[in-house]
Amino acid sequence: MSQLTRLRSCLPAAVLGLLLLLLGCDRPTGNGTSGANPPGPATSPGQVTTIGVAFESLMTEFWVAAFDKLKADCAARGITMLEAVADGDTARQFDQVKNFLNRGVDGVIIVPKDGKTVIPMIKACNAAGVPVVLYNRPADPTDARHTAVAPDNVAITKETVTYLVSLARKTGRKQKAMILMGDLSDVNAIGRRDGFEAAIQEAGDAVEVVSRVPTDWNQEKALAGLQSSLQAHPDIGLIFASSDFMFPSIKSVLSSLGRWKKHNEPGHVIVGGFDGDATAYQLLADGYVDATGVQDVYWEAEQALQVILDAKAGKAVPARIDDKGFAITQSNLKELEPRMWGAVVAKKK
């Protein structure tokens, strides 16, 4: 093969390889400066000019809302925000964090895939003397210094499910219940499952859990799991989804069975979720969903950024900041709607 032919055969592979590399790279945005300009070091001790924000994914409205809020807050404060999305790849996220550190960021905010694999990333930040915040997903117990800003999944879910159970009680008969769980390697999914179980335990004989379906945060698995559960137990009367983004699956299955009814209609299946996204708001407003646990995405983002600012200013920062959240229900929808981030997003659409 001639040199030219060899070069021609290698060229497409090289171009595609480069393209794939570019897809995995992080990109800067922020205070109106060009993304191509590499940020410099902090101009003076305590001042924050650049932070790195590494999200595990942007797969739900919740993550998009959080990402947009951080971006807006950084822009408002004149901070350059370096962005990276790892698409669920923890090794890639570690590289992205190391990349941030090499570029001299003043702080790092991470949404990790899970609580274990993030610990080396925290330690890398500790070694570089850069404050690090875990957004929405805390780390497993570790001596590595960091702050976790996260919802109290157990408490919020328990409050939500307790409300659902109170509705089940009002029906006057023992209701069969099921839960669509998330990814079992995700601390948030585990917290929500534990909150569900705690509420069920306190419910006594008001409900009986007949199905627990792991969905890996996948709508199609939720759909198939729900169909199968209803096949085995056609009289399931209470469904809890560990994330609101599974509501379309619930709507699809219940609609096909003629059981997608409003809360004040006969034959209504009690439905609850977690997150407080725009779909949940709409379904609550329309009367199909009874309750959902709301985490305050905007408050969490503000806290995460404030921790970086405080840490750089030499102030003491806590190891954990809890988002207490709340359960929004048919009973308090009007009152709490302004605090529900999904309502804000829905009204912007």
Added chain:
Amino acid sequence: MSARPRHWIQSLLDSAPAALFAVVLIVFGLWSDRFLTVANLTQILNQSAATAIVATGMTFVLLTAGVDLSVGAVMFVGAGLAGKMALAGQPLALCLCVMAGVGLLIGALNALLITRLKLVAFIATLATLYIGRGTGRWITQTRAINLPDAFLALGSARWLGVPLPLWIAGLVILSAHLVLSNTPFGRQIYALGNNPEAARKAGLRTHQLLAAVYVICGFCAGLGGILALAQLGAVSPKFGELYEFDAITAAVLGGTSLFGGRGRVFPGTVLGAVLLKSIFNGLVIVQADPYLYPLITSGIVFLAVLLDSARQWIRAGS
């Protein structure tokens, strides 16, 4: 090893998918009286429809010793576009045509990369997987799209008492089966997969054949996307994710070789797709420990690859 025992082992390995399917039905059937009901079995078939169609397309590719990792991304891009169009008030039929068209287009792109630019199929389709996922996210802005009820009506429609997805899947599977087993084109695909060099020397247009299988695979992914979307009624950023692995697993479980030249859409690939869904359905119905699901699923994938390797090893020995 002498010829006779080798023949027996070969037959045993070839019938392993059917045996495994029978075991799954018997075990779950004995465990729960709700598993082996007509309603539940119909539901399993209905749930398998989209996977079976995508796996049918994948079978064409695997028969040539290739692979297409982009099928899930094809589904996502098509669904994202169709979702946006539906929300903009475009007619349902046009949205569905666009989904199938996206499949043809990405299939053609894969064909171009593989046959003209000589990229290895794994790399080429991995690239289109990333490009497709990125494009889908850009189209949807990673926001959920809740579709008009007409989509859900399509997914739950019945004709002569049989769910519409089953009719569509049946039509695709029957066509693919007839093409592979009764046409010169089908025989040429097997010949290409068995020995590409011999096929080329025999005068087969190997480039055109290869291009055709990737276009067929893309089209099937588009059709599978339509069924999945009609059953779900919403597009999420994870739509179609990991479908490529389900499709490959279904095909290989059904006896299609990763090394090319061997396999059948019916009953092979269809059996594999139904087996995958039966296991998930069975685990839900018997209320299995949620932590067992990934163990069992990965065990099935391992078994599929092991069976294929064993078949290949026996064949090489003979």
